[in-house]
Amino acid sequence: MPPGVEEEALVMLSDILPTGFECGVLNGRVQPGSTVAIVGAGPIGLAALLTAQFYAPAQIIMIDRDKHRLEVARTFGASACIDIAQTDPAAETLRLTDGAGVDCAVEAVGVPASFELCQAIVAAGGTIANVGVHGVKADLHLETLWDRNIAITTRLVDTVSTPMLLKTVRAGRLKPKQLITHRFTLDRVLDAYDTFGKAAETGALKVIIEMA
Numbered sequence: 145m146p147p148g149v150e151e152e153a154l155v156m157l158s159d160i161l162p163t164g165f166e167c168g169v170l171n172g173r174v175q176p177g178s179t180v181a182i183v184g185a186g187p188i189g190l191a192a193l194l195t196a197q198f199y200a201p202a203q204i205i206m207i208d209r210d211k212h213r214l215e216v217a218r219t220f221g222a223s224a225c226i227d228i229a230q231t232d233p234a235a236e237t238l239r240l241t242d243g244a245g246v247d248c249a250v251e252a253v254g255v256p257a258s259f260e261l262c263q264a265i266v267a268a269g270g271t272i273a274n275v276g277v278h279g280v281k282a283d284l285h286l287e288t289l290w291d292r293n294i295a296i297t298t299r300l301v302d303t304v305s306t307p308m309l310l311k312t313v314r315a316g317r318l319k320p321k322q323l324i325t326h327r328f329t330l331d332r333v334l335d336a337y338d339t340f341g342k343a344a345e346t347g348a349l350k351v352i353i354e355m356a
Contacts, residue, residue: 146310146314148314149310149313149314150321152320152321152324152352153313153319153320153321154310155320155352156191156320156321156323156324156350157306157309157310157313157320158303158306159301159303160187160188160191160323160350161191161194161195161306161309161318161320162301162302162303162304162305162306162309163188163191163275163301164188164189164190164191164192164193164194164195164252164275165191165192165195165305165309166299166301166302166303166304166305167273167274167275167298167299167300167301168182168188168189168191168192168195168196168250168252168273168275169192169195169196169198169199169250169273170305171271171273171297171298171299172196172248172249172250172271172272172273172297173247173248173271173273173295174196174199174201174247174248175199175201175247176199176200176201177200177201177202178199178201178202178246178247178248179201179202179203179205179241179244179245179246179247179248179267180196180201180203180204180205180246180247180248180249180250181204181205181206181207181237181246181248181249181250181262181265182196182204182205182206182207182250182252183207183208183233183249183250183251183252183253183258183261183262184207184208184250184251184252184253184258184276185206185207185208185210185213185214185216185217185225186208186213186252186253186343186349187323187349187350188252188275188276189206189208189217189250189252189253190213190216190217190220190323190349191323192250192252192275193206193217193220193221193222194220194221194318194322195309195318197221198312198317201247201248203223203224203240203241203246204221204222204223204224205222205223205224205225205226205237205240205246206218206222206224206225206226207225207226207228207233207237207261208225208226208227208228209227209228209229210343210344211227212344212347213349214226214227216349220322224240233261233265234261234264234265237265238265241267244267244268245265245266245267245268245270246265246266246267246270247267247269247270247271248266248270248271248273249261249262249263249265249266249270249271249272249273250262250273250275251272251273251274251275251276252275252276253276254275254276254277254278254279255276255278255280255282256278256280256281256282256283258276259272259274259276259278259282260282260283260285262274263284263285263288263289266292266294268292268293268294269292269293269294270292270294270295271294271295271296271297272294272295272296272297273297274296274297274298275299284296323349323350324349324350324351324352325347325348325349325350325351326339326340326346326348326350326351326352327351327352327353327354328351328352328353328354329353329354329356330353330354330355333353336351336353339351
């Protein structure tokens with residue numbers, strides 16, 4: 145451990161932040177002035193939100209159905225939040241981007257509906273960066289995408305970016321502890337799993353297990 149970095153920040157750097165950054169931001173080709181939509185405001189989506197801001201995109205739109213997580217996303221720097229329980233996310237994203245769609249659509253859920261939404265909102269020449277783990281098939285709508293010149297990227301995190309992310313933490317540019325909402329001792333690990341499993345009720349993002 146380098147001096148001055150808390151253990152809990154390093155826990156976030158071991159997996160979640162490099163996953164959002166490498167699979168979402170880097171694979172999504174986020175650039176200064178680009179428009180970004182992140183489908184899924186869970187921990188991975190929020191990690192992508194935090195690290196996408198390294199590149200000063202013009203817009204970062206967060207899309208989810210969890211009001212609490214969308215509010216967290218707003219405090220983390222999202223320029224707009226879309227509650228899919230209240231509005232049509234594709235129509236609202238197109239409205240926010242003057243009908244063009246987004247340059248980068250990050251799929252951070254891993255279900256067919258979220259992947260199809262990314263296809264509906266990606267701009268011509270844009271990129272769909274798949275981060276979610278898909279357990280069932282998801283349709284690829286070539287009938288609408290064949291002339292759009294889009295790229296679809298997939299990746300498994302390899303944490304190659306962790307040294308760089310660690311430097312941003314030491315410099316105060318990135319604050320991974322924002323993602324931690326609950327702490328449990330090891331003897332309460334079942335309570336920790338229960339809390340995380342009921343995130344919609346408990347507001348859990350990331351849970352820390354303390355060994356002592």
